[in-house]
Amino acid sequence: MITVDDALAKVLALASSPKTEEIELAEAFGRALAVPVTARLTQPPFDSAAMDGYALRAADRDQTLRIIGESAAGHPWQGEACPLTAIRIFTGAQVPQGYDCVVMQEHVQRDGDKLTITRHSDATHIRPRGNDFSEGDQWPAGRCLTAADIGLIAAMNVARVTVSQRPRVAILAGGDELVPPGQDPQPGQIISSNDLAIAAQVQQAGGIPLVLPIARDTEDSLRASFAAAAEADLIVTIGGASVGDHDLIAKVAADLGMARSFYKIAMRPGKPLMAGKIDDTPMLGLPGNPVSAMVCGMIFMQPLIRRMQGLDGALLPAKARLATALPTEGPRQHYLRARLTQGRDLPEIHPFDSQDSARLSLMAQADALLIRPANCPPQEAGTVVEYLPMPH
Ligand SMILES: Nc1nc2c(c(=O)[nH]1)N[C@H]1C(S)=C(S)[C@@H](COP(=O)(O)OP(=O)(O)OC[C@H]3O[C@@H](n4cnc5c(N)ncnc54)[C@H](O)[C@@H]3O)O[C@H]1N2
Ligand code: MOO
DSSP states (O other), X not given: OBOHHHHHHHHHTTOOOOOEEEEEGGGOTTOBBOSOEEOSSOBXXXXXXXXXXXXXXXGGTTSOEEEEEEEBTTBOOOSOOOTTEEEEEOTTOBOOTTOOEEEEGGGEEEETTEEEESSOOSOOOEEOTTSSBOTTOEEOSSSBOOXXXXXXXXXXXXXXXXXXXOOEEEEEEBOTTEEOTTSOOOTTOEEOOHHHHHHHHHHHTTOEEEEOOOBOSSHHHHHHHHHHTTTOSEEEEESXXXXXXXXXXXXXXXXXXXXXXXXXXXXXXXXTOEEEEETTEEEEEEOSSHHHHHHHIIIIIHHXXXXXXXXXXXXXXXXXXXXXXXXXXXXXXXXXXXXXXXOXXXXXXXXXXXXXXXXXXXXXXXXXXXEEOTTOOOBOTTOEEEEEEOOO
């Protein structure tokens, strides 16, 4: 069995370079920027007032000044500056050339066109031209566009952006016991939940889920499902990965020519994970236990989907203090479902008593996966440990 780190490196290596498309900026929130954006103008394009007040020359501050004009946003003053004068000005308006500070209107006394300053300050209240960015500045590719990115790119006067196409991810759940939610399960049947949970994880990572009909535990049914997944950029199977007589995924995938990267990893939950390629399409085989499927989805599938969009796939562990002592860990790296509370310096992490990989109720309550390395010795309460925050 290979380690989680080795397995992750092999999974990420399955990603080919993203295909790109050009879209409207208004549609680009959450998308992966594939080509850097170049600012088409300088912002602000002129020295601009940061306050409502009066533009004047700092050297004239102690004198009585004459107000000779007005500069409002969108309506710059066109005249010529001269000593002992001031311009009425509003936030965002162009500061006329020749004036070098703006005094807030709360700090002056005005009498007709006469102005005296009642409170002195060193602040100029001027945003110099190019304070935010300059024409030709680049905003880098390889990032998932946030609300601030969208605003920035709009301010750069760029209306369309080139992003990575969202990977289409075929989700193939199989098992004779499974029926979709909303049906009346017959004796021996359970509801299929994994396909929908994994589809949600696909969306969270920026992919487009294509949930296939539930396959039966026969080679023919699985082959038909793989055929239906042919158009996908990534095939994710769920269940049938272990060693039982009805666990057929590895066999059917091998028959279809899967080039296997690995099968089985030193991870708990998630031991029977498999990965490889069928023709040029990456494939991940997730274990069927619902929590195992989701933990593998978070640690392997989501980073792969992000990498397929040209994004950094890495998950960054954070630090917390153990709230309770833990015994020696087993031979697989363990991802314990846990809750976080506020601590004195670091958050406190409370692993749940039950780590049953079939208990979705605990997965849904978890804020974090506490990472315990394989064979970790016993740890006291208060020990600093690493965890992955749940991407809620
Ligand atoms: N003799 C051994 N048995 C098992 C081993 C082992 O090493 N030796 N490994 C265990 C581990 S660890 C895991 S994880 C599971 C993984 O098994 P499979 O990937 O083959 O999954 P299934 O057997 O198909 O299902 C397991 C479990 O999950 C339920 N399931 C499956 N699909 C769905 C779905 N779409 N929605 C909801 N629930 C689903 C299924 O009914 C089973 O209860 O194997 C252990 N066994
Ligand atoms: O690895 Mo299984 O995923 O322990 O339940």
